Amino acid sequence: MSLFGSGSASPVPKSGSDVKAGIVQQLQQESAMNNARLLIEKINENCFDACIPAPGSTMSSQESGCISSCMDKYIQLWNISSKTYISRLGQEQKRMA
Amino acid sequence: MDPQTQMDISNLSEADKKDLSQILQNESQKTTIQQSVHQLSDICFKKCIAGRPITDGALSRSEESCAENCVQRWMDTQTSIITKLQSMR
Numbered sequence: 591m592s593l594f595g596s597g598s599a600s601p602v603p604k605s606g607s608d609v610k611a612g613i614v615q616q617l618q619q620e621s622a623m624n625n626a627r628l629l630i631e632k633i634n635e636n637c638f639d640a641c642i643p644a645p646g647s648t649m650s651s652q653e654s655g656c657i658s659s660c661m662d663k664y665i666q667l668w669n670i671s672s673k674t675y676i677s678r679l680g681q682e683q684k685r686m687a
Numbered sequence: 688m689d690p691q692t693q694m695d696i697s698n699l700s701e702a703d704k705k706d707l708s709q710i711l712q713n714e715s716q717k718t719t720i721q722q723s724v725h726q727l728s729d730i731c732f733k734k735c736i737a738g739r740p741i742t743d744g745a746l747s748r749s750e751e752s753c754a755e756n757c758v759q760r761w762m763d764t765q766t767s768i769i770t771k772l773q774s775m776r
Contacts, residue, residue: 606699610707617714624718628725636732640741662744663736667754668728670746674758675724682762 633664731757 641656
């Protein structure tokens with residue numbers, strides 16, 4: 591059932607709480623996977639646009655340096671977005687209450 | 688879902704099921720928020736960073752405040768759209 595086939599031969603969980611813990615763990619793993627996949631996709635798209643305007647036959651060191659800087663920038667921007675968005679959500683919730 | 692997992696789920700007590708449903712709801716909310724952050728980062732990167740050459744990996748102060756403003760104004764936009772739509776009903 592696992593999307594990314596965690597092929598580890600873990601013993602089959604028996605008790606209800608084992609089953610619960612297993613489901614929660616798998617859920618969180620897949621959620622983290624999905625989050626990382628989205629981040630990679632967005633960085634790939636935006637930094638390719640920003641750093642490789644004219645794809646050559648190889649990637650120049652300038653281009654790969656740009657990709658690395660761009661990635662750093664994107665992650666910092668992601669953290670700012672996250673912080674700002676969540677604090678705004680909190681404010682809105684307070685306003686509604 | 689494989690039959691083994693389905694059989695296991697029948698071992699869950701009512702309390703476990705309730706618990707699990709709450710956890711599921713929380714995770715789902717977390718995912719929704721994460722996806723919004725991804726969408727906002729994409730939009731705000733295009734607004735605030737793209738278009739100028741990238742010279743180093745640190746955000747400048749103006750890029751930082753641009754990112755904050757971008758998120759805030761995006762939310763304002765959403766709010767005013769909803770307000771206008773409600774007044775049109």
